[in-house]
Amino acid sequence: MNTTHTPPSAVDPFRVEDKLTLSVVIDNPDADWRKGQKVLFKRALEASAGSDVLEVRLDSGIRLGQICNTLIARYLQAGGKARATIINRPGLSFLPAKKGQLKTALIEVRPDGLDWSLIDPIIQRNNEISYKITEAAHFSRRQPSIALAFYQDAINDIIDLHFENPLADHWRRVIFPVNELSALLENQKEYKRAYETIRAYEAFDDKLGLPPAEMEQLQKRKRRLKRELRMNEEELKQGSPLYTKQMEEVRRLAVDSTVTNLHYFSKNEG
Known part of the structure; x- marks a missing residue:
């Protein structure tokens, strides 16, 4: 008797590019970030299990914003490890910002293999x-x-x-x-x-x-x-x-x- 089977929709966690660049709109006005800072991904609070919506946080735990990226979400949900780093500057604080203008962080994500533990x-x-x-x-x-x-x-x-x-x-x-x-x-x-x-x-x-x-x-x-x-x-x-x-x-x-x-x-x- 066959007690197992592989779902046709299963995502191969190894089929990920060497490097991905994501753009995250900063929705937290109190977030203070800098180039080179590490970030973490977390399933968005309102997202259901298996969702591709991820919350982006600084390594200090402060929220930056959220993204919807199928490739990264499925890779991480499969137990993959990733190193994610901000690669742009937030802009000069003394320059006046336009009303309603949102800041954007560019994040470089490098897959780091599966966490077999x-x-x-x-x-x-x-x-x-x-x-x-x-x-x-x-x-x-x-x-x-x-x-x-x-x-x-x-x-x-x-x-x-x-x-x-x-x-x-x-x-x-x-x-x-x-x-x-x-x-x-x-x-x-x-x-x-x-x-x-x-x-x-x-x-x-x-x-x-x-x-x-x-x-x-x-x-x-x-x-x-x-x-x-x-x-x-x-x-x-x-x-x-x-x-x-x-x-x-x-x-x-x-x-x-x-x-x-x-x-x-x-x-x-x-």
């Missing part, structure tokens, strides 16, 4: 999750209760990894085992739990996604379960207390991760 733990977790899914498949016929425990544990690990580490969306390769778990529950005639498992997955922001064939299987099973349950839309939406508790936990993790996900991506080393 951040990536290796994700790969290790990915392998551990893959092992649990393989074990679940092994027990699914003879001891379904053990298989269910393995699948649920693997799913919990995927969700935890998603919220704990912003780089996980790029480096996770193990497929969310919603197909296997819902099929096992359906075979056990636990139709409501199987249906709610699919609904819970649909509410989860799975960046990796399912292969087309698996997604088709999942949608067929969902329609079949819906017919089997013979419930109207309102009843199906209500769900069980267990489903409600699971969704509340996912939402709590999302809120708790707000601060940790807004980490500094770029590092000035060496």
Whole structure:
């Protein structure tokens, strides 16, 4: 059984130019910057996970402005390190500025390779999750209760990894085992739990996604379960207390991760 796949939209973090020059409009009137000063990139506060909008700050932490650059954002979100330096002067302070005139900083960005100290733990977790899914498949016929425990544990690990580490969306390769778990529950005639498992997955922001064939299987099973349950839309939406508790936990993790996900991506080393 194939438990992993590579998304077609994955960005190769090595396909970055040797040097990039970015123009940043300074939106902080109190920012005092100089040529040669180092800067950091940070996911913009209002941006969602995976967004290309980055906040630009001086190495002292003072905000300069923000940019939207797909190449840099994806490179940093994949665990890349970058050295970023201001290469122009801010202008002479004693010259009168035109009303509404904005200052612009030119920033030179040099990729500095991948930070494997951040990536290796994700790969290790990915392998551990893959092992649990393989074990679940092994027990699914003879001891379904053990298989269910393995699948649920693997799913919990995927969700935890998603919220704990912003780089996980790029480096996770193990497929969310919603197909296997819902099929096992359906075979056990636990139709409501199987249906709610699919609904819970649909509410989860799975960046990796399912292969087309698996997604088709999942949608067929969902329609079949819906017919089997013979419930109207309102009843199906209500769900069980267990489903409600699971969704509340996912939402709590999302809120708790707000601060940790807004980490500094770029590092000035060496």
